[in-house]
Amino acid sequence: MQRLRELSRLVEAVYNDIDHTYGKYQQDSGLQCRSGCGACCNNPHIEATELEMLPMALSLFDRGQAEVMLDKLAEYNGFSCLHFVRQSLDGNQGYCGEYAHRPGVCRMFGAAAVKAKHGLTLSVCKTIKQDVPQKYAAGLIALGEGGVPVIPHDKERIRQLDFSLSQQELPLNKALSAALQRVLTAAWYSAEDAENQVA
């Protein structure tokens, strides 16, 4: 269990850095999310690794909600990420119910660079493009000047913290289930070790 906690702290340190870097770029470039928008969470195809979900799984465990959440995930047949709190019928408005512990993919999506055939290109979500088309054009022109966070680089920084927990990209709900199962198993063995030491 201690190893998972240490690993989670390392992941969170990278997340803090990502939040700062991506937030600053999005603010400086004006490529910011529409207020109240949650359209990208209303999507069943977002994927993350088990490692990316480890901070959320440990937080749920510490709040005594790990087993309950595992059951909810097993029964859930909704369309999107289980943590998306919808505030409009079409699902375009809403917020993240586990924002502080959201995975890396959710921290990087919006406006950042991705790898393309001949170098980097700017990946900006449809809503932001619609809202600020001139800023999107300016961002594309400024791409060669550097200073744009690059999603694959930061995904790799997270992956390097633990390759075995980063092997597979899974839909978010499945990735969280896997992380919760790992945390609960580790907690069970830790408790058993402690009991044996007392005995």
Ligand code: SF4
């Ligand atoms: S990244 Fe785009 S779709 Fe997602 S919340 Fe921001 S504006 Fe909305």
Ligand code: SF4
């Ligand atoms: S974890 Fe939060 S930010 Fe990420 S998809 Fe789910 S609701 Fe959206």
